[in-house]
Amino acid sequence: MPYLSQKSFPLLLALLLFIGGCAAPGLQPVQNQPVAPTATTNPTVSPDAFSGQLRQFVESADFDGLRGLMDDNLFVIAFWPGNSLPPLPADDAIGQLRNLHMIGGSIRFPEPDAPLSELLGNQDPLHIFQSDVQVVDVLFSQGWGPEGLGEAMLFVAQRADGSFWWYSIIIAPTGFPRVM
Numbered sequence: 001m002p003y004l005s006q007k008s009f010p011l012l013l014a015l016l017l018f019i020g021g022c023a024a025p026g027l028q029p030v031q032n033q034p035v036a037p038t039a040t041t042n043p044t045v046s047p048d049a050f051s052g053q054l055r056q057f058v059e060s061a062d063f064d065g066l067r068g069l070m071d072d073n074l075f076v077i078a079f080w081p082g083n084s085l086p087p088l089p090a091d092d093a094i095g096q097l098r099n100l101h102m103i104g105g106s107i108r109f110p111e112p113d114a115p116l117s118e119l120l121g122n123q124d125p126l127h128i129f130q131s132d133v134q135v136v137d138v139l140f141s142q143g144w145g146p147e148g149l150g151e152a153m154l155f156v157a158q159r160a161d162g163s164f165w166w167y168s169i170i171i172a173p174t175g176f177p178r179v180m
Contacts, residue, residue: 047136050164051156055139058107058154067094069166076129076168077101080120080176101171104148107141114140116153119176125153133167134158144171151175 050069057065067090075093078084088096116125116138125138137156144150150173157167 051137051139054154054166055109061102063094063098071165078170080170080172101144104145105143107143109139109141111140145173149174
C-alpha cells in the first residue's frame, strides 16, 4: 500500500472534497431570485407611473424596489445648498440612503405642486443637472434624515430608449429655504 505523506494529504483531501462537491446527489446550485421587472426596463411606462412607483418604494422604505429603479453605475446624492457626492454605484447609494438618510421615520410627499424652482433658488429643476441627462419629473418629499426634519427632491430621468430611472436626489437636511 502506498504511503501518504503529510504534505500530500491536504492536497488529496482538497481534491476529494472538490470532486465530491461536484457530484453530491440531491444538492442543487444556489439560484438567484429572479429580479422583478421594473419600470426601468419597460419603455412603455409613463413618467407618472414610474414616479408613482418611486414614491411607493420610498414611503415603504423598500430598498430592493428602489435599487431596481436606479441605473447600476450612476446615482447622484447632492445636498442643498451646493454639495454633491461623486456619482455612486447603485448599491453604494442604497447603503447611504438606508443608513444615513431614510432613518428618521416616515417619508411623505405632501405637496404635489410644491414650488420646486423657488426652493432651488429659482433654478429650473428639470435642467439643474448635466445636459446629457434628461430629467422628466421631480418629486418633493419631507421626513429625511435622522430626525425626519429634512426635505428632498427626487429626480426621474429618461433614457434614449424611452425607459426611466431614478437618477438623483437633492437633500436639504433642515429643509429648503422658503422665500416669504
